[in-house]
Amino acid sequence: MAATNIETWQSATVEQVVPVADGIARIVLIPSLPLKAEPGSHVDLMVEINGEQAKRSYSVVESNHDGTRLVISVMKAPLSRGGSIFMHSLVPGQRLEITQPLQNFPLRVGARRYILLAGGIGITAIANMAAVLKRLKADYTLVYVGRSRGAMAYLAELSDLHGERLEVHVDDEGSSLSVPALVGRADADTELYMCGPIRLMDAVRRTWVERELDLPNLRYETFGNSGWYDPEEFIVRVPKLNLEVTVPQGRSMLEALEDAGAEMMFDCRKGECGLCEVRITELSGAIDHRDVFYSERQQRQGTKMNCCVSRAVTSPTGSRTDAGAGPAVITIEPN
Amino acid sequence: MTVVATTSSTTNKVLPHPLNAWYVAGWDHEVTRKPMSRRIANRPVALYRTEDGRAVALADACWHRLAPLSMGKTMEKDTIQCPYHGIIYNSAGRCVSMPAQETINPSATVPSFPVVERYRYVWIWMGDPTLADPDLVPDMHQMTSDEWAGDGLTIHAACNFQLVLDNLMDLTHEEFVHSSTIGQEELSESDFVTVREGNKVTVTRWMHNIDAPPFWLKNMRDKFPGFEGKVDRWQIINFEAPSTISIDVGVAKAGTGAPEGDRSQGVNGFVMNTITPETDRSSHYFWAFMRNYCLDSQLITTQLRDGVHGVFGEDEEMLMAQQAAIDANPDYEFYNLNIDSGGMWVRRILEAMLAAEGRLAASA
Numbered sequence: 001m002a003a004t005n006i007e008t009w010q011s012a013t014v015e016q017v018v019p020v021a022d023g024i025a026r027i028v029l030i031p032s033l034p035l036k037a038e039p040g041s042h043v044d045l046m047v048e049i050n051g052e053q054a055k056r057s058y059s060v061v062e063s064n065h066d067g068t069r070l071v072i073s074v075m076k077a078p079l080s081r082g083g084s085i086f087m088h089s090l091v092p093g094q095r096l097e098i099t100q101p102l103q104n105f106p107l108r109v110g111a112r113r114y115i116l117l118a119g120g121i122g123i124t125a126i127a128n129m130a131a132v133l134k135r136l137k138a139d140y141t142l143v144y145v146g147r148s149r150g151a152m153a154y155l156a157e158l159s160d161l162h163g164e165r166l167e168v169h170v171d172d173e174g175s176s177l178s179v180p181a182l183v184g185r186a187d188a189d190t191e192l193y194m195c196g197p198i199r200l201m202d203a204v205r206r207t208w209v210e211r212e213l214d215l216p217n218l219r220y221e222t223f224g225n226s227g228w229y230d231p232e233e234f235i236v237r238v239p240k241l242n243l244e245v246t247v248p249q250g251r252s253m254l255e256a257l258e259d260a261g262a263e264m265m266f267d268c269r270k271g272e273c274g275l276c277e278v279r280i281t282e283l284s285g286a287i288d289h290r291d292v293f294y295s296e297r298q299q300r301q302g303t304k305m306n307c308c309v310s311r312a313v314t315s316p317t318g319s320r321t322d323a324g325a326g327p328a329v330i331t332i333e334p335n
Numbered sequence: 336m337t338v339v340a341t342t343s344s345t346t347n348k349v350l351p352h353p354l355n356a357w358y359v360a361g362w363d364h365e366v367t368r369k370p371m372s373r374r375i376a377n378r379p380v381a382l383y384r385t386e387d388g389r390a391v392a393l394a395d396a397c398w399h400r401l402a403p404l405s406m407g408k409t410m411e412k413d414t415i416q417c418p419y420h421g422i423i424y425n426s427a428g429r430c431v432s433m434p435a436q437e438t439i440n441p442s443a444t445v446p447s448f449p450v451v452e453r454y455r456y457v458w459i460w461m462g463d464p465t466l467a468d469p470d471l472v473p474d475m476h477q478m479t480s481d482e483w484a485g486d487g488l489t490i491h492a493a494c495n496f497q498l499v500l501d502n503l504m505d506l507t508h509e510e511f512v513h514s515s516t517i518g519q520e521e522l523s524e525s526d527f528v529t530v531r532e533g534n535k536v537t538v539t540r541w542m543h544n545i546d547a548p549p550f551w552l553k554n555m556r557d558k559f560p561g562f563e564g565k566v567d568r569w570q571i572i573n574f575e576a577p578s579t580i581s582i583d584v585g586v587a588k589a590g591t592g593a594p595e596g597d598r599s600q601g602v603n604g605f606v607m608n609t610i611t612p613e614t615d616r617s618s619h620y621f622w623a624f625m626r627n628y629c630l631d632s633q634l635i636t637t638q639l640r641d642g643v644h645g646v647f648g649e650d651e652e653m654l655m656a657q658q659a660a661i662d663a664n665p666d667y668e669f670y671n672l673n674i675d676s677g678g679m680w681v682r683r684i685l686e687a688m689l690a691a692e693g694r695l696a697a698s699a
Contacts, residue, residue, distance in 0.1 A: 104442040109464040216429035295437035
């Protein structure tokens with residue numbers, strides 16, 4: 001059956017948890033209602049953070065042909081909201097609530113040329129695509145970017161499978177990726193699929209637009225969990241609701257406002273749909289826009305933000321060297 | 336006594352359809368710049384042509400609020416616009432324009448199905464697109480060959496697609512359903528040979544030294560004016576999975592060597608049939624009658640098309656009644672006769688395809 005976005009929840013048993021790179025665990029799940037995972041698909045699953053349930057999305061790195069084994073890989077991110085710490089604590093035999101594979105990042109078969117770009121843990125969304133393109137004998141290049149080899153999951157396996165089609169860029173080896181060079185290799189018949197930190201994806205998107213390449217040929221997926229800056233604690237004021245709320249490092253502004261009893265409008269919770277937009281009336285600090293809903297022009301205006309993913313940081317310019325003391329404070333009008 | 340359970344239920348009354356296969360989505364002339372909607376294998380599909388004439392098949396539901404894209408209009412290059420809020424998609428099903436925002440939601444896509452245009456049809460692959468190999472399109476080369484002329488139509492058959500395949504794999508029914516045109520008692524009296532090879536099944540039947548039934552007598556007289564006398568008649572049914580059946584049919588003056596391969600003293604046609612499941616209980620049945628004589632006679636093309644249309648109307652009625660009877664008698668099973676061997680091989684092949692897709696258990 002074709003890709004679906006209907007969430008069918010089921011239980012899954014953890015079969016295996018093994019480290020595959022610094023801070024990255026490979027987790028094998030045995031779902032009770034198996035369904036084959038197409039390349040680009042992910043599962044949502046319920047994690048437990050401080051005794052509370054929360055939903056997280058993880059790309060399916062690989063699945064066997066009938067979907068009875070699903071592999072995900074999770075990077076432990078101490079500054080994140082706590083889901084990854086839970087995932088790293090899993091032990092074989094443990095049961096989880098997960099969805100059947102969901103698809104928001106489909107690979108199109110039949111493009112003349114492909115560039116697949118994975119930054120760090122973004123390889124989880126890309127690896128399965130590369131395997132399918134290899135099987136289809138497609139013209140593809142897999143570009144894998146990381147801070148250090150030790151932090152890059154599946155490097156050896158990918159190298160074995162893709163040989164010269166794999167191109168590796170490692171920051172601490174001085175072989176960092178040149179985005180203009182990469183995008184320069186794309187032509188009108190090239191589709192580029194990417195998953196990685198938002199800095200990397202923003203740079204590619206900007207260059208793609210500058211080169212006047214067809215935007216629909218640039219495919220990406222974001223779960224809204226990376227920004228230009230490390231998350232900081234900040235304060236949000238909502239005069240209309242007579243609220244002042246502290247947004248902790250590990251919680252989104254939307255969640256913090258919901259915790260405080262504000263009835264917020266939202267949908268995707270990953271910075272795509274724009275429904276959680278709030279208007280900014282006052283700001284000390286800067287906005288770390290982590291959404292893909294606004295254009296760069298709109299983000300620069302700084303009058304609105306998607307509170308599901310975007311945050312305030314202390315630095316008024318956004319640059320770390322300008323970081324001020326004390327938390328950033330933002331005053332908003334909700335929708 | 337022990338009853339050995341089998342995993343097969345070859346007499347499944349409502350067989351699911353394989354998805355990893357090419358089906359005809361429509362005649363080439365049906366797919367135009369004005370989008371059309373057709374349900375195929377239970378999914379509504381929007382079909383249209385791009386500015387440069389390429390056929391496109393998208394899921395017929397906008398990503399946003401599921402409005403049917405087929406009610407929209409085609410735009411520049413390969414794009415189509417949703418009629419409701421103006422979202423525009425390209426032929427890959429990707430959103431290229433979204434109202435009231437400066438960016439495009441990266442999730443905004445509708446499924447795009449692989450299509451191949453061949454033999455006057457637009458073929459569609461509803462299953463795993465990574466398996467959609469154009470070389471797997473069933474052979475219907477007579478449709479576009481210079482050596483054959485003819486035309487056809489579409490029947491909307493209110494039955495499971497397998498019932499149409501059963502119908503075509505055993506032509507004994509002609510004697511009873513089509514008695515005024517192509518039926519004759521020699522059909523059920525003559526022997527036939529069934530051969531299965533891989534995903535193909537052939538059923539061959541020869542009737543020697545018989546009177547030509549009205550349909551064939553007319554055809555003989557088109558080629559041999561004033562023809563009288565006995566004929567040798569043949570029906571060679573060629574099935575290719577999942578649902579294409581081309582039937583080599585004809586008659587030749589009796590004893591002139593047709594069974595041995597010399598058909599020069601006869602007339603030969605190919606009944607081209609390909610069945611596309613619409614739902615579990617309805618089908619799009621595309622057929623054409625191609626002939627290899629009097630190639631430039633549009634009159635004969637039209638006469639044959641209309642004649643066969645009348646014959647197939649009798650099948651349509653029977654198939655609809657059969658499906659209704661199946662549904663009205665859920666506790667009754669099918670039984671099989673020796674004449675069902677071709678249809679039974681077809682079922683066996685389709686079941687293997689369904690099993691490979693992990694979908695055999697879903698049969699009803």
